[in-house]
Amino acid sequence: MPPIFDASLCTGCGLCSRICVFGCISPSDDGLPSVPDGAACTGCGHCVAVCPAGAVSLPEAGTSPVAPSAGTGTAEALGGYMRSRRSIRHYLERPVDRRLFEEVFEIVRFAPTAVNRQPVAWTIVHDTGKVRALTALAADWLRETAGEDPLYRTFLDAWERGSDLICHGAPHLVVAHAPADDPLAPRDAAIACAHLDLALPAFGLGGCWAGLFTAAAASHPPLAEALRLPDGHRPLGTLLVGYARYRYASVPPRKRPATRWL
Known part of the structure; x- marks a missing residue:
């Protein structure tokens, strides 16, 4: 399910190409990104998510992109x-x-x-x-x-x-x-x-x-x-x-993680 690029929105920043670890996206002669035939696109949507202009879409994904929360919490x-x-x-x-x-x-x-x-x-x-x-x-x-x-x-x-x-x-x-x-x-x-x-x-x-x-x-x-x-x-x-019948007043103890550093 390769992405589609909207030429009217694309700024040519190249973020979509750089974010793709499989190297599926490359700029064409006119500067608009493209996905060559046979590219190993997994449809992960990282190119959609990273595009600041909203110029990339995955029509076969079935749902529209979801905007991130205003705050991710501490x-x-x-x-x-x-x-x-x-x-x-x-x-x-x-x-x-x-x-x-x-x-x-x-x-x-x-x-x-x-x-x-x-x-x-x-x-x-x-x-x-x-x-x-x-x-x-x-x-x-x-x-x-x-x-x-x-x-x-x-x-x-x-x-x-x-x-x-x-x-x-x-x-x-x-x-x-x-x-x-x-x-x-x-x-x-x-x-x-x-x-x-x-x-x-x-x-x-x-x-x-x-x-x-x-x-x-x-x-x-x-x-x-x-x-x-x-x-x-x-x-x-x-x-x-x-729905839980009881509410818990505290957090029970747990073992410390078995951690190794290499």
């Missing part, structure tokens, strides 16, 4: 926000409006992906009854696979006692998935899920990674079929989403 504010994020395992019985989900994903869609392929798609299980049914299918998978594994036994024994440690009674599930033959998609999905997880508190919501559910969805055909993922896709990440 390191102190960002650090406070990121440290205050918690895995939420207790939820109110209050559904999240679909329009709020749409606002969240307006942010999440900007998560970086390898070579800008953007392979990650999302299945949002909004109906709480369906979440419960899907969780029961994950529990069925646990019965088949738990064996003597102490962690799996903990989840399964709790389920048999009527306590849901698989999805924690969350009202909604969000499943990230991508083509199964894409070797880079698991990392892309993890990055996208992390963006989702970090974005949720800004909307008054909480989330929690549901790795056990993802493992079940990838291994248990009845659950995979119930999710109705697109053909050729595999589940790569699951987040529980809802």
Whole structure:
């Protein structure tokens, strides 16, 4: 998806050419930038974003450029926000409006992906009854696979006692998935899920990674079929989403990072 240049706006500053690490953009004889045939353009949009005159566009990208925020915030504010994020395992019985989900994903869609392929798609299980049914299918998978594994036994024994440690009674599930033959998609999905997880508190919501559910969805055909993922896709990440029942008064301790300098 090569960019298009508007001659009436282009000032010939050359920023678009210099920003492109693949060397896709070069000036033509008339000074207007161009993309030669066969150029390895990934459609990353850096040329669009760097152009001060708004002369570059990516018509196949599907959306208009988004202007940066007037202020990016301070390191102190960002650090406070990121440290205050918690895995939420207790939820109110209050559904999240679909329009709020749409606002969240307006942010999440900007998560970086390898070579800008953007392979990650999302299945949002909004109906709480369906979440419960899907969780029961994950529990069925646990019965088949738990064996003597102490962690799996903990989840399964709790389920048999009527306590849901698989999805924690969350009202909604969000499943990230991508083509199964894409070797880079698991990392892309993890990055996208992390963006989702970090974005949720800004909307008054909480989330929690549901790795056990993802493992079940990838291994248990009845659950995979119930999710109705697109053909050729595999589940790569699951987040529980809802309104947190409790609020946290402080940030719990964490180990210092294991850092090496070379």
